[in-house]
Each structure stands twice: as C-alpha cells, then as structure tokens.
Amino acid sequence: MKLLTLFLMMMVRASASRILSAQVSKVYFHLLKSEDQTEVDRTAETPAGSKHLPIDDLRENERNPFDPRPRDINSTFLYQHLGSRFDADYMSVRDPRNRADTATLIQLIHGRPKGRRPSYLNLLRAARVQGGSKIKLNITKGERVKLQKFLWTYTACPLKHTWKFLGVRFWPPWVKEGSCYSERSCSFPPGMTCKESSYTYKVLLRWECAQTGHFCKWRPFPYRMITNCACAC
Secondary structure: OHHHHHHHHHHHHHHHOOOOHHHHHHHHHHHHOOOOOOOOOOOOOOOOOOOOOOOOOOOOOOOOOOOOOHHHOOHHHHHHHHHHHOOOOOEEOOOOOOOOOOOOOOOEEOOEEOOOOOHHHHHHOEEEOOOOOEEEOOOOHHHHHHHHHHHHHHHOOOEEEEEEEOOOOEEOOEEEEEEEOOOOOOOOOOOOEEEEEEEEEEEEEEEEOOOOOOOOEEEEEEEEEEEEEEEEO
16 A cells, blocks of 8 residues: 555654654654543433443343333323433434434545544654654655545544334334444554444433332433544553
C-alpha cells in the first residue's frame, strides 16, 4: 500500500536526520494513540449500571402465564405512563427493521470520517519527544494530507445500530441498540480494537408481577445503550 510505504519513508528520513530510534518509536506510538473519549453521558436520571459489555439479552422465556394480557398492553395508557421518556429514535411499538436507519455505520465527507478531527493527526507536522527535542517530519503537504486521511479512516470506530425485540414484557418491545464495529483492528500495526467509550440510559416499561402472580403492573426500567466507540487496548 502506497500510504504504508509513505509512512516507512518518513521513518527513514527521520533516522537520516540523526534522530534516535527510541525517539522515532515515541512519535510512532503517538500516531497510533486514539483520543481519550472516555467521558460518560450520565444525564439520564437512572442508576449506574455495569460497564461490562455486551449487555445480557433481556428477552425472557416465552409462554409465561404471567405475561401481560392484550388489555394490559394499552398503547395510549403506556405512552402516557412513559411520557417524555419515550424516544422515537430508539424505541418502536411495531417492527421497525425495514426502516432506513437500521444499520448506521461511519459516514465519510470528502474521503474522511464525519466529526471532529483527532488531535493526534497534528503529530504528522511535528512532535516533541523525551528530552524536549522537536521532530518535524520531512514530507510534502500532499503526502501529509493523504496520510492523515488514511490514519483517520483506519482508526475510526463507527457505531452500528440494530433493532432488537425484547419480548412482550417490555414496552416499547423494540429498541435500537448500538454496537462497536469490531471486524478488524483499528490500530496500525494491528492490536487495538473498537470499544465502548460512552453510554446513556433509555427508560422502558417492564411488566412485573408478585411471586403469587397477582398485582402485576408496568414499572420503569433503565436500559443501557452505547452512544460512542473509540479505539482502545
């Protein structure tokens, strides 16, 4: 690949300028380091949940005698019960799998990922290494732009959305979950993978009954959803 060859040429030129190999490795490490995106969205008024993913499947056993009856699934009442917490972008009463937003992956604009440009790409201009020395990479502007686009796209971690059916004991029964793209490594050389970097909670309604099977009612239930992914170890 031409871009990989270009990167190797950069390293050779840096070595020719009497830069210690340890310093070159330092710059190389910084180029692979993705931004810290570990800030968590905790705006929802719900308790904190586990940070371990994937989230366990909440679909329960079928044919439970305590399932809600048709008269218990009154959409008008349940809409009112959920109120402003109902989010049509992430919840659906009917099967939504034919909708256009079923699988949303990374979006490109002019050959680069959509969103803010990662700060580590500035290291392709110059970088300070241990001891305060400054390294300026000896490449043309065109070469730098091509390499920046390549690294930005290669290390990007898109969020994929898929609709999931939770069963009749949840309302709305359909939710749109986010998952991190993991079909390949997001680092160069390979080793790091796309992982959750932020999440939020959406409130659903869950049908709950006492042990005797009486006094069943719909109760608010916090459902954890991934909102962003980042390249990490």
